[in-house]
Amino acid sequence: MKIAFIGQPNAGKSTIFNGLAGYKTVTANFPGQTVNYTISTVKLGDEVFEIVDLPGIYSLTAIDMAELESRKYILSGQADVVINVIDASTLSRSLELTLQLAELQVPMVICLNMMDEARRKGIEINKEKLSQIFGVPVIETVANKGIGLDKIFSSAKEAYYKKLIPKIQLFHKDIEEKIEEIEKMMPTELVKNIPGRYISLKLLEGDQEIFKEIRNYPEFFNKIKQIREEIKKTHGRHTDSVISSERHALTMNIFEEVAKVGEPSKSFREKVDDILTNKYFGYPLLLIIVFGIFFIVFEIGRIVEDPLVGIFDSMIEKLPGFLENDSLIFFIFKGLLEGFSGGLGVAIPYLIPFFIGLTILEDIGYLPRMAFLMDTIMHRIGLHGKSILPFVISYGCNVPGVMGTRILESPRDRFITAALSVFIPCAARSTIIFGLVGAYIGGLAAAGLYIFNICIVMILGGILTRFIPEITPGLIMEIPPLRIPTLKNIFLKTWLRLKDFMLVAWPLLVISSIILSLLEYFKMDTILNKIFSPIVSWMLGLPEETGITLVFGILRKELSMIMLFQAMHTTQLNTVMTNVQLIVFTIFTLFYIPCVGTMGVLLRELGARKMILITVLTITVALILSVLSRIILSLII
Amino acid sequence: MKTLLDIENGKKIKILKISGGKGIRHHLQCLGIHVGDIAVLKKSSFLGGPVLLEVNGYDLALGKGVASKIEVEEIE
Numbered sequence: 001m002k003i004a005f006i007g008q009p010n011a012g013k014s015t016i017f018n019g020l021a022g023y024k025t026v027t028a029n030f031p032g033q034t035v036n037y038t039i040s041t042v043k044l045g046d047e048v049f050e051i052v053d054l055p056g057i058y059s060l061t062a063i064d065m066a067e068l069e070s071r072k073y074i075l076s077g078q079a080d081v082v083i084n085v086i087d088a089s090t091l092s093r094s095l096e097l098t099l100q101l102a103e104l105q106v107p108m109v110i111c112l113n114m115m116d117e118a119r120r121k122g123i124e125i126n127k128e129k130l131s132q133i134f135g136v137p138v139i140e141t142v143a144n145k146g147i148g149l150d151k152i153f154s155s156a157k158e159a160y161y162k163k164l165i166p167k168i169q170l171f172h173k174d175i176e177e178k179i180e181e182i183e184k185m186m187p188t189e190l191v192k193n194i195p196g197r198y199i200s201l202k203l204l205e206g207d208q209e210i211f212k213e214i215r216n217y218p219e220f221f222n223k224i225k226q227i228r229e230e231i232k233k234t235h236g237r238h239t240d241s242v243i244s245s246e247r248h249a250l251t252m253n254i255f256e257e258v259a260k261v262g263e264p265s266k267s268f269r270e271k272v273d274d275i276l277t278n279k280y281f282g283y284p285l286l287l288i289i290v291f292g293i294f295f296i297v298f299e300i301g302r303i304v305e306d307p308l309v310g311i312f313d314s315m316i317e318k319l320p321g322f323l324e325n326d327s328l329i330f331f332i333f334k335g336l337l338e339g340f341s342g343g344l345g346v347a348i349p350y351l352i353p354f355f356i357g358l359t360i361l362e363d364i365g366y367l368p369r370m371a372f373l374m375d376t377i378m379h380r381i382g383l384h385g386k387s388i389l390p391f392v393i394s395y396g397c398n399v400p401g402v403m404g405t406r407i408l409e410s411p412r413d414r415f416i417t418a419a420l421s422v423f424i425p426c427a428a429r430s431t432i433i434f435g436l437v438g439a440y441i442g443g444l445a446a447a448g449l450y451i452f453n454i455c456i457v458m459i460l461g462g463i464l465t466r467f468i469p470e471i472t473p474g475l476i477m478e479i480p481p482l483r484i485p486t487l488k489n490i491f492l493k494t495w496l497r498l499k500d501f502m503l504v505a506w507p508l509l510v511i512s513s514i515i516l517s518l519l520e521y522f523k524m525d526t527i528l529n530k531i532f533s534p535i536v537s538w539m540l541g542l543p544e545e546t547g548i549t550l551v552f553g554i555l556r557k558e559l560s561m562i563m564l565f566q567a568m569h570t571t572q573l574n575t576v577m578t579n580v581q582l583i584v585f586t587i588f589t590l591f592y593i594p595c596v597g598t599m600g601v602l603l604r605e606l607g608a609r610k611m612i613l614i615t616v617l618t619i620t621v622a623l624i625l626s627v628l629s630r631i632i633l634s635l636i637i
Numbered sequence: 638m639k640t641l642l643d644i645e646n647g648k649k650i651k652i653l654k655i656s657g658g659k660g661i662r663h664h665l666q667c668l669g670i671h672v673g674d675i676a677v678l679k680k681s682s683f684l685g686g687p688v689l690l691e692v693n694g695y696d697l698a699l700g701k702g703v704a705s706k707i708e709v710e711e712i713e
């Protein structure tokens with residue numbers, strides 16, 4: 001049995017999904033977290049359930065890419081049962097989607113999630129009444145605490161076997177007559193397995209996708225246009241507004257029938273919320289929070305890094321005692337140890353605190369507030385507040401950052417945001433900033449590089465916008481209530497993200513490290529270095545040996561630094577490189593070519609042409625900035 | 638005619654008209670914002686920034702451009 005979870009953004013679908021399937025998708029407290037769907041199978045007794053977690057949709061008229069994805073899945077008719085997950089604290093609005101889902105005539109269960117929050121808002125819901133109105137099972141859950149999840153499969157089974165198809169709620173008579181009229185005229189090929197009523201309504205609403213399909217039936221097409229005109233004349237408004245108002249009126253009626261709204265408990269949370277987005281306190285707090293996190297990550301990372309790297313270093317030093325120096329096996333072991341050391345010693349000490357910090361910010365719901373605060377600034381670079389979300393995520397990793405651009409409405413915003421996201425130093429590049437500039441020159445210089453990076457991103461944004469101007473519709477975003485993150489979720493999410501690093505990145509690190517060792521053994525590294533020396537030595541003024549590390553950096557950015565230690569044969573880089581060289585190296589790795597993983601996701605999201613365009617842009621920017629900083633820094637220092 | 642940008646913090650308003658293209662209209666409709674809805678302006682625009690609107694029990698951030706297209710009247 002295939003069960004699809006459908007609901008408005010931030011209703012808790014993924015939290016329920018994770019509760020049922022074990023921790024598989026990343027959840028957060030901001031609308032639009034799930035951008036592609038996850039499927040999982042759960043075995044219960046001898047029954048196998050396939051559950052699908054779809055991106056949130058506000059309505060079946062899709063606005064952004066993620067929503068379109070959901071709608072396509074629902075209309076494909078693959079789901080046996082639909083579970084409509086509703087944030088009970090926003091019941092009246094959520095019911096608008098429920099009404100539209102009902103028109104699809106698939107067995108359904110209504111799941112009222114976040115019941116605790118609804119009670120806090122003073123909303124009491126009569127679920128028997130709601131069940132009666134739609135004729136489908138209604139269950140209550142508090143997903144983040146795991147309450148009520150056990151009822152999901154049993155009610156899904158009930159809906160499926162008893163064929164509990166939701167009852168259609170009727171509009172006013174004149175609209176119903178028009179719907180009937182359209183249904184009667186509809187070409188039979190058009191209907192397939194989708195109910196005619198649904199198509200008729202979408203046509204009245206002016207849905208572009210469906211309009212495209214009926215272009216081939218000119219007679220029908222003209223008739224629809226005529227009916228839309230008639231409605232516009234009699235109601236004095238656009239037909240889509242009329243339908244939307246009708247639906248709104250229906251939901252308000254249902255809401256009044258099933259819910260009682262009492263006095264909300266004016267909470268501590270609202271006061272905190274008020275300060276977080278306050279026009280005077282909001283910005284200083286934003287700075288404190290962001291810098292606080294980087295400071296903590298840097299401090300914790302450094303405390304853990306030194307002893308860990310020390311252990312591996314002493315092991316490598318002892319190696320000649322066991323194995324013959326300069327033998328092939330010696331080089332393999334050395335590469336292996338250096339690869340392990342790079343992952344465990346250098347990356348993980350910074351990654352764990354960063355992921356925890358990011359998770360806490362996400363789960364509390366600070367990110368949408370950040371988007372609110374940053375809207376004005378983002379407008380300066382031709383984007384709007386929502387683009388800040390992919391940027392923030394990119395500080396963790398560019399891959400989910402680029403995927404996160406799907407929450408943006410226009411393709412142009414998606415392209416610019418994705419192109420800029422790639423320039424944001426991900427955790428891997430942060431380890432380079434911390435490990436090279438932070439460790440050898442100081443924390444202030446490292447912080448300076450972050451600010452330098454932000455300035456460059458903003459300038460690039462300004463330039464890109466000039467090339468592709470377009471008036472964006474501007475910020476329209478729901479700000480979810482602040483929530484207290486659960487320890488379990490923070491732990492599991494950090495683990496999920498870390499697992500990704502350990503399974504994908506770490507092996508790559510170890511293998512590349514061994515390859516570098518082998519190249520060294522066969523004296524191939526000098527040949528590669530010679531090839532790149534015009535750029536590396538002549539343009540950037542770096543030691544020739546760094547050439548190969550920059551090549552490997554394309555696989556994983558932190559490889560550049562880890563291999564730098566290996567290539568320069570020391571863990572004390574300041575003895576072989578000047579401060580200027582360290583900074584130039586860091587700036588180059590910060591900006592040049594996104595790693596293979598990021599290129600892959602750019603290819604998937606934007607296509608080959610734009611991926612290549614962005615890659616060329618990064619190399620150009622990296623070269624210009626490195627040369628400039630080399631010249632300027634040499635003059636100053 | 639007043640728009641959302643002309644309203645002070647904490648005032649209760651009624652939405653009279655949503656001008657602007659089909660895109661904005663659709664988007665707002667999907668989020669459950671309709672002509673005739675009663676809302677509270679929680680945060681007014683500051684330095685050309687967005688406004689924060691409480692409507693039907695949830696908060697919504699609207700950029701300056703969008704806010705200027707929503708005509709409203711103060712009530713009470």
